[in-house]
Amino acid sequence: ETGVTQTPRHLVMGMTNKKSLKCEQHLGHNAMYWYKQSAKKPLELMFVYSLEERVENNSVPSRFSPECPNSSHLFLHLHTLQPEDSALYLCASSQEVTRTGYEQYFGPGTRLTVT
Amino acid sequence: EDQVTQSPEALRLQEGESSSLNCSYTVSGLRGLFWYRQDPGKGPEFLFTLYSAGEEKEKERLKATLTKKESFLHITAPKPEDSATYLCAVLTGFQKLVFGTGTRLLVSP
Numbered sequence: 001e002t003g004v005t006q007t008p009r010h011l012v013m014g015m016t017n018k019k020s021l022k023c024e025q026h027l028g029h030n031a032m033y034w035y036k037q038s039a040k041k042p043l044e045l046m047f048v049y050s051l052e053e054r055v056e057n058n059s060v061p062s063r064f065s066p067e068c069p070n071s072s073h074l075f076l077h078l079h080t081l082q083p084e085d086s087a088l089y090l091c092a093s094s095q096e097v098t099r100t101g102y103e104q105y106f107g108p109g110t111r112l113t114v115t
Numbered sequence: 116e117d118q119v120t121q122s123p124e125a126l127r128l129q130e131g132e133s134s135s136l137n138c139s140y141t142v143s144g145l146r147g148l149f150w151y152r153q154d155p156g157k158g159p160e161f162l163f164t165l166y167s168a169g170e171e172k173e174k175e176r177l178k179a180t181l182t183k184k185e186s187f188l189h190i191t192a193p194k195p196e197d198s199a200t201y202l203c204a205v206l207t208g209f210q211k212l213v214f215g216t217g218t219r220l221l222v223s224p
Contacts, residue, residue: 043214102206108157
């Protein structure tokens, strides 16, 4: 495997289900991110993990719960979701740097449909 | 509030017809500007990073430029395989990217 991988690629779940999204990066990076992408809207940053510690939580509802057990793996645990949570969920990774910038590399995303 | 605006929302070109996409931004201290390409059903693919006004980057038929208020992605003699959504993002704070809504480009043969 190379780059950033995400599983599953597609997920349909009911509002009372519990499921998890998985992300794995094979780039040796030490920062990982969850984004939400909805139609006609910009990518929304949900969570940032740097060196396995959460450093950003953009007022995301508690029905989304991230977990970063090590620098290569990131999970997003889902429970009691709402139909408006249907979207493409993207994982990204980067190398944390203290210079002026860095690049984030994205996985293919999980298309989530909440029924 | 940090904001990124991309225009046009959609652009249709004939193969070989050059054009430019615009990304304007208002941020409290630009640390970098990024261009991504996104194909349907896939995650964004990194293209360029620009750090300071006057900087330019090129890759095949694409050229990105940066001023103090906006960035342009110039597409020279595009081909149908250049059809995609092009996303612009700015780095404002600690590892935080703010994205625009993108420009959907369709290149017809």
